[in-house]
Amino acid sequence: MPVVRLLVPANIRHSSGGNVYNARLAEGMQSLGWEVCVLPVEGNWPHASAKERRRFGSILGAWESGQEQQSAVVLVDGLVAVGAPDELEVAAKAGRRTFVLVHMPVPETSGREALQKEARALRAASGVICTSSSAAAILKERGLPNARVALPGADPAPPATGSRPPHLLAVAALLPNKDQLLTVAALEGIQDLEWTASLVGSEQADPAYARLVKEAIARSGLAGRVQLTGELAGDALEAEWNRADLSLLVSREEAFGMVVTESLARGVPGVVRQGTGAVEALDLAGLKDADAGTRLPGAALALPHGGEADAAVLGTALRRWLEDHALQQEWRSRALEACGLLPGWEETAGNVVRALTGVE
Template sequence: MGPIRLLVPGNIRHSSGGNVYNARLVAGLQALGADVDVVAVEGSWPDAGAGERRRFGALLGTGEPAAGPGQAVVLVDGLVAVGAPDELELAATAGRQAWVLIHMPVPESAGRAALESEARALRAAAGVICTSTWAATRLAERGLPQPAVTLPGVDPAPQATGSKPPHLLVVAALLPNKDQLLAVEGLAHVRDLPWTASFVGSDQADPDYAREVRGAITASGLGERVLLTGELAGAALEAEWARTDLSLLVSRHEAFGMAVTESVAHGIPVLVRGGTGAVEALGLGTLATDDGDPRLPGAALPLPEGGQESPGRLGRVLRQWLEDPETRENWRAAVRDARTRLPDWSRTAEEVLALLAPKG
């Protein structure tokens, strides 16, 4: 096959799950011998302006002849694609269909216009690849073309040593959807017990929300126990994982949650919000028990948005984990089993390359 051109949003500069997936996919494809050209498409995607959409259309090759032997196979990040259905339809008419890589479907709360834009873009695509079963299911429920699923991989990691008192970790950019405010409120319910926590993630993605989180930490009297580190990478991030005993991902909407599998790879159990794609990530390396239910390395909690019910539920589970040795040991045993069965990134790249290869 010809080269692969991956078009990614130029406006997402923090370490998002989509950015990490894209980068690891590119590295994996190149390791398989593929020629990959990554192009950052500037614009406030998915709400880019007319000029930015025209530039995106040019990258699709809408003014060029139809694809032939050796022509680049185009793969477009979904954040860009759903903001430019006109350009994808024009490309399809010109015989220059592009594949679309969906990390997170458009949420229902975005409104009818956004959902219609997504539907048009995906129907114009040569094919759709989702990075989680949860995302693919959402799209199928909307009557859209059946997408393929290529799950994220994870790198093997050393077993975390943990801390005394126990250390908790939240890895996510400070954004309303990631709901760090809920995590703070849950931790406030166990302020009488010994523990520390770190929130690792960009505080520049939404500075106003970051200020809210800082204010909530102070107001809850947790300023000496909860550290906002900002975005970390390399040795600094590994040091945080190494001292962690439990991680949390309580996003309101999550297609997968690579922080979950990374936590499991480090031998650290995880609390996630039920009903999100993070549940798939939590169960990825687990096997069913004799009664058919997986022994999860952590728990998926029903945490409704809004009201005071969710902080109390989260606080009760945190208290059980902090106070009950049996709960801690059950989760540790489950994570020890699961961490050896997680998929790697080479499998992700192999699956994507097989999908993009010309058929026949």
């Protein structure tokens, strides 16, 4: 039985796309006959201490020569890998088969040193797997090794029933990159219309930012219409999806945005930020029209400026959707069409297995 050790960051404790992907990948590979050992790696990744990096290095080199080492493959979450290039280089010299799973490339804004660490880590790896085409394209632009792509899957789900008035849903931890403040500012400008909204996500990932979001909701008089639910799972999360009519993911940076495909799986259209990997997620079903070309089940908005300008663009798009019932029906029908075309997690696992085994 082939063996893979999946090393994941132990410091990401809130629900995230990366965590969900890693868990579903492990399940999918097990169903394909692989023995999967998921090992959370302690440390403040990617900014781990020397002691934490040494511990990670010991995990990479913990297996003596013999049949187990020959058959075992190590797959390291990119958040860990980019924080420990020295250890990956040592593992490469020792002949370890170590692959890196990149959920999101290091942002350009992280600085030269962080980008250099990423480059060293990925060049030391036996192979690189990206969870989105956009991530692979970024790495290629940086002159890094070509990466295989294993897009996230989506679980089948019953179509959402929606709500009256329409309910808007944003599922993401409250973090500056997810830009819930932009969403609140946009909603403030359409208070004359009927709608409700929920921001579903951890308030503990960045408590200071979560406080800013709460204050913005209160200051704009939206406390009765915008609900902060905290992180939800299971039936509580399914209930939110079931009452949703439109999902929002306006992250400043996003390699893919699994919440978008989770939305489409339920026939709920989405609004995303243009220029991010969330556009790939919204277009994953590849809906086409002979005359009009691509038919997105929602919209990808240009939001490049920040502040009031972007809030106005998002608010205008939401106003148009709320006031145009024909547009609501059009987006809904496209989302329902897309939900039957989304790949499953078994396809994701198969793509990763082919990358690990060198099968084209």
